[in-house]
Amino acid sequence: xxxxxxxxxxxxxxGVNAPAANDPxxxxxxxxxxxxxxxxxxEQAFRKAVEQAPESATAWSxxxxxxxxxxxxxxxxxxxxxxxxNDPENPKYFIAMxxxxxxQGEYNMAHAMTDQALKLDPSLxxxxxxxxxxxxxxxxxxxxxxxxxxLHPGVGARxxxxxxxxxxxxxxxxx
Numbered sequence: 590x591x592x593x594x595x596x597x598x599x600x601x602x603x604g605v606n607a608p609a610a611n612d613p614x615x616x617x618x619x620x621x622x623x624x625x626x627x628x629x630x631x632e633q634a635f636r637k638a639v640e641q642a643p644e645s646a647t648a649w650s651x652x653x654x655x656x657x658x659x660x661x662x663x664x665x666x667x668x669x670x671x672x673x674x675n676d677p678e679n680p681k682y683f684i685a686m687x688x689x690x691x692x693q694g695e696y697n698m699a700h701a702m703t704d705q706a707l708k709l710d711p712s713l714x715x716x717x718x719x720x721x722x723x724x725x726x727x728x729x730x731x732x733x734x735x736x737x738x739x740l741h742p743g744v745g746a747r748x749x750x751x752x753x754x755x756x757x758x759x760x761x762x763x764x
Contacts, residue, residue, distance in 0.1 A: 646676035662692035
């Protein structure tokens with residue numbers, strides 16, 4: 590299953606962008622604006638929802654989902670952290686948090702979030718699929734890193750650029 594499909598399945602399972610009848614007005618507005626592709630207004634409405642009800646895990650989760658759709662993974666992670674603080678027994682928030690971490694390249698944290706989601710509800714297929722995807726991704730990265738080290742021995746993150754002759758002659762000797 591491709592990552593985008595996993596992301597959409599997880600977000601839809603959490604119901605993060607679908608307004609519910611009992612949602613506060615700002616959440617309904619945010620969902621409406623989002624569906625109308627008025628993203629600035631959607632963000633404002635979701636932010637007002639969390640300002641209005643900072644203890645609402647749903648409001649924080651919808652804000653997090655909005656940020657994920659806008660490729661703002663760090664903001665999404667912060668919002669999902671608040672959702673989890675307000676409702677630590679909801680496994681869907683942990684799945685969403687895993688996706689936010691995955692977008693940041695934080696694979697170990699993403700895996701920890703899927704593990705927590707599965708502890709809370711072992712029947713969540715999206716969490717199992719996401720955990721497998723993260724495992725596969727980590728394996729590919731490890732293999733690529735190993736191959737890179739073999740192809741370029743002695744070159745790594747600690748390598749510092751040496752000033753070029755033209756740099757030193759022009760007075761720009763700092764790397």
